[in-house]
Amino acid sequence: MTVAWYLVVSALIFCVGAAGVLVRRSPLVILLCLELMLNAGNLALIAFSRMTGTGDGQIFAIIVMVVAACEVVVGLGIIVALYRRRLPIDVDQLRRLHG
Amino acid sequence: MSPTTWAWICLALPLAGCLFNAFVGRHLPGERTAGWIGTLAIGLSFVAAVGAFVALMGHSPDDRTFTSTAWDYADSVGVNAKLTILIDPLSVYMMLVVSGVSALIHLYSCVYVWKDRGFVRYFAYLNFFVFSMLLLVMAGNFVPLIIGWAFVGAASYMLISFWFRRTTATRAGIKAFVINVIGDVGLVLGTYFIVFRGSGSLDFLDTFKHVQAAFPPNDSDLVAGCILLLVGAFAKSAQVPLHTWLPDAMEGPTPVSALIHAATMVTAGVYLIARMHPLFEDATAAADVGTVVGCATLVIAATIALSQTDIKRVIAYSTMSQIGYMIMAVSASAYAAGLFHLFTHAFFKALLFMAAGSIIGAMGGEQSLDKMGGFRRALPFTFACFLAGGLALSAFPLFSGYFSKDDILALIGGEGGWHWILYVLGYLGAFLTALYTFRMIFRAFLGPECKEARELRETGHIAHHEHPFNPETYEEEDTDVGFPGPGHYIAEQQWPMKVAMGTLAIGAIFGGLIQVPFVDDLVNVYLRPDFVNDPTYEKVINGPSDGLVIFGLILSAVIAIGGIALAYVIWVRRPSIAVAFRERFRPLYELSFHKWWFDELYDAVFVRPGATVGRWASNVFERVVIDGLVNGTVSVVRAGSSVVRGAQDGFLRVYAALLLLGLALVALWFLLQST
Numbered sequence: 212m213t214v215a216w217y218l219v220v221s222a223l224i225f226c227v228g229a230a231g232v233l234v235r236r237s238p239l240v241i242l243l244c245l246e247l248m249l250n251a252g253n254l255a256l257i258a259f260s261r262m263t264g265t266g267d268g269q270i271f272a273i274i275v276m277v278v279a280a281c282e283v284v285v286g287l288g289i290i291v292a293l294y295r296r297r298l299p300i301d302v303d304q305l306r307r308l309h310g
Numbered sequence: 311m312s313p314t315t316w317a318w319i320c321l322a323l324p325l326a327g328c329l330f331n332a333f334v335g336r337h338l339p340g341e342r343t344a345g346w347i348g349t350l351a352i353g354l355s356f357v358a359a360v361g362a363f364v365a366l367m368g369h370s371p372d373d374r375t376f377t378s379t380a381w382d383y384a385d386s387v388g389v390n391a392k393l394t395i396l397i398d399p400l401s402v403y404m405m406l407v408v409s410g411v412s413a414l415i416h417l418y419s420c421v422y423v424w425k426d427r428g429f430v431r432y433f434a435y436l437n438f439f440v441f442s443m444l445l446l447v448m449a450g451n452f453v454p455l456i457i458g459w460a461f462v463g464a465a466s467y468m469l470i471s472f473w474f475r476r477t478t479a480t481r482a483g484i485k486a487f488v489i490n491v492i493g494d495v496g497l498v499l500g501t502y503f504i505v506f507r508g509s510g511s512l513d514f515l516d517t518f519k520h521v522q523a524a525f526p527p528n529d530s531d532l533v534a535g536c537i538l539l540l541v542g543a544f545a546k547s548a549q550v551p552l553h554t555w556l557p558d559a560m561e562g563p564t565p566v567s568a569l570i571h572a573a574t575m576v577t578a579g580v581y582l583i584a585r586m587h588p589l590f591e592d593a594t595a596a597a598d599v600g601t602v603v604g605c606a607t608l609v610i611a612a613t614i615a616l617s618q619t620d621i622k623r624v625i626a627y628s629t630m631s632q633i634g635y636m637i638m639a640v641s642a643s644a645y646a647a648g649l650f651h652l653f654t655h656a657f658f659k660a661l662l663f664m665a666a667g668s669i670i671g672a673m674g675g676e677q678s679l680d681k682m683g684g685f686r687r688a689l690p691f692t693f694a695c696f697l698a699g700g701l702a703l704s705a706f707p708l709f710s711g712y713f714s715k716d717d718i719l720a721l722i723g724g725e726g727g728w729h730w731i732l733y734v735l736g737y738l739g740a741f742l743t744a745l746y747t748f749r750m751i752f753r754a755f756l757g758p759e760c761k762e763a764r765e766l767r768e769t770g771h772i773a774h775h776e777h778p779f780n781p782e783t784y785e786e787e788d789t790d791v792g793f794p795g796p797g798h799y800i801a802e803q804q805w806p807m808k809v810a811m812g813t814l815a816i817g818a819i820f821g822g823l824i825q826v827p828f829v830d831d832l833v834n835v836y837l838r839p840d841f842v843n844d845p846t847y848e849k850v851i852n853g854p855s856d857g858l859v860i861f862g863l864i865l866s867a868v869i870a871i872g873g874i875a876l877a878y879v880i881w882v883r884r885p886s887i888a889v890a891f892r893e894r895f896r897p898l899y900e901l902s903f904h905k906w907w908f909d910e911l912y913d914a915v916f917v918r919p920g921a922t923v924g925r926w927a928s929n930v931f932e933r934v935v936i937d938g939l940v941n942g943t944v945s946v947v948r949a950g951s952s953v954v955r956g957a958q959d960g961f962l963r964v965y966a967a968l969l970l971l972g973l974a975l976v977a978l979w980f981l982l983q984s985t
Contacts, residue, residue, distance in 0.1 A: 229970055232963070232966050233963055233966055233967050233970070234963075236963075241962075302961075302962045302963060303961060303962075303963070305962075306959070306960025306961055306962075307960065308958075308960055309958055309959050309960025309961075
């Protein structure tokens with residue numbers, strides 16, 4: 212099996228994630244979609260890593276997971292804070308920071 | 311101890327007194343403690359100066375130059391700025407005069423400003439003033455000299471505007487400061503010309519050693535540098551045309567006037583020229599400028615003093631005139647004579663101011679001669695002191711001023727050539743001096759008794775005015791901080807004033823005996839090591855023939871007695887003469903009364919145009935150009951940013967979409983490139 216298949220899957224997952232970020236309004240779902248995009252990247256990294264036979268890509272993938280975990284912690288924290296303050300859970304309505 | 315150790319002590323004590331009074335003074339017990347501490351500091355400083363003198367005299371005359379360095383400010387390419395003091399006969403001479411007279415003035419001040427709310431502040435300033443002056447005269451290179459020079463200016467500003475709620479006083483302080491800064495600039499630029507165009511060293515001794523080699527005689531750089539130094543000297547010593555601050559400086563308390571005029575400030579210019587004598591010997595053109603300006607000042611100031619009615623201003627103009635003699639002498643290489651006159655002048659001028667302070671006290675703050683009269687019997691001690699000072703100032707035979715002034719004029723005459731003009735003008739000035747001095751004495755002490763004098767004589771009470779007032783403008787004042795305190799004192803009732811004035815009176819009467827022609831020559835002998843390398847100095851010293859000296863002494867006596875007699879006729883016997891003379895020679899009177907219109911001239915040439923430019927800059931330039939530039943920049947940025955701000959609409963998903971789009975475009979670009 213060539214690396215191309217993995218890359219196709221990775222690209223598909225990435226596109227699904229990106230589409231989700233663009234079209235959904237719930238911050239929770241947007242976070243999920245972001246995770247999809249990150250893991251699509253991870254998949255591509257690991258595929259390349261296998262192809263070249265070195266461990267570099269895997270290490271990168273692990274670092275991306277750590278970053279993703281941090282990001283989820285912050286993101287979920289924000290969502291909980293929004294909920295507690297009874298603000299709308301909708302990214303389109305949370306636009307007080309416009310220019 | 312070595313002379314330099316004594317000198318450091320002499321310098322440190324006034325500074326210590328200043329700092330102590332400034333930080334601790336107001337918490338001290340007792341009403342006058344700060345004053346006693348200030349007096350003690352200066353008194354001990356005088357003792358240290360005497361110590362330095364004794365230590366110096368222990369060395370042979372060829373070996374009386376010492377330097378000592380406390381620390382380096384900077385020592386790099388061509389600049390060796392150190393805190394060095396130079397102790398030689400000249401600086402010790404100045405230290406003795408400055409600290410000695412200042413100590414007596416401090417003692418006097420303990421009474422004079424006793425009830426003033428700013429008592430402690432006053433003594434902190436006064437000590438600082440003496441410290442600055444001592445730093446100036448001890449400086450061993452140009453850096454401490456400039457520092458001391460500027461400190462003296464700052465101290466005079468603080469003391470002249472000591473009564474800071476009195477508008478006339480603050481104005482006078484600003485005027486003194488501005489004119490002194492002109493002098494500071496002259497001094498700094500002169501240093502630049504001499505040091506960096508020639509000798510290459512900031513050190514005095516190095517500079518003097520190299521000046522002959524570095525500059526040909528009357529080299530333009532050296533003359534320019536020396537004239538700039540003279541600008542500094544003129545500003546400090548109140549010589550025409552930078553003299554206008556001195557009469558205004560009378561706004562300060564009377565002991566401050568005594569300090570400025572006798573000991574600390576105006577003598578700085580004379581000292582500077584004497585200290586820089588190797589430079590002036592090499593730049594005779596600059597020295598001639600000094601001689602002529604000194605002579606012009608002594609005549610101009612004497613004519614002005616003839617018609618002033620404020621007692622302190624008369625004395626102020628007489629200072630200007632006497633400093634003119636000194637500047638003329640030291641510029642014409644008669645250094646010892648000029649410094650001898652500085653010494654005697656310090657005594658009788660401080661004495662005159664103190665006595666004037668006593669009269670002003672008796673008048674309850676009033677300073678106009680028009681309102682005084684007949685104080686002879688009410689103030690016998692003050693009268694005796696004023697008379698001693700007045701006789702010394704008028705060069706009455708055997709009083710101190712007689713010998714010192716005559717020494718100057720004999721040496722000037724001995725130089726021959728165009729110096730004969732100065733000789734004649736000098737004696738004209740001496741005649742005017744006798745005239746205006748005794749005009750002042752006769753008007754204040756003789757004639758019909760004014761009501762204050764009668765009250766004082768009959769009841770022993772000093773006149774007190776219902777409301778305190780500004781003696782210049784007669785505006786009403788209070789006695790709180792920033793204005794003079796409620797107390798008025800006369801020497802007859804206060805021992806510290808009496809001690810100070812008595813000591814000075816002895817100096818004013820007998821001070822001249824240290825250098826009497828054909829008898830003794832102490833000042834010359836003492837200062838000779840400083841000037842021994844100057845060929846001109848020796849020539850000047852030996853210039854006048856015995857006949858000329860004797861002629862001068864006789865002429866001087868005749869002039870002094872004639873001036874006093876004329877003053878007696880005009881202001882005591884036939885007061886109508888003064889009025890008639892004033893009416894007959896109206897323009898002359900106006901010229902004298904309006905001080906030759908120097909103030910009006912400067913007002914028209916500098917002050918008003920300056921104020922106009924300032925107003926235009928603040929109202930037009932600032933509002934239109936500066937504000938226009940700043941506000942224009944702001945509005946351009948604001949307009950630009952409002953366009954860009956539209957893109958930031960707050961829709962997170964739009965941002966994400968744009969990001970993705972951009973990413974996709976970049977990816978597409980690379981894909982297209984790679985094929």
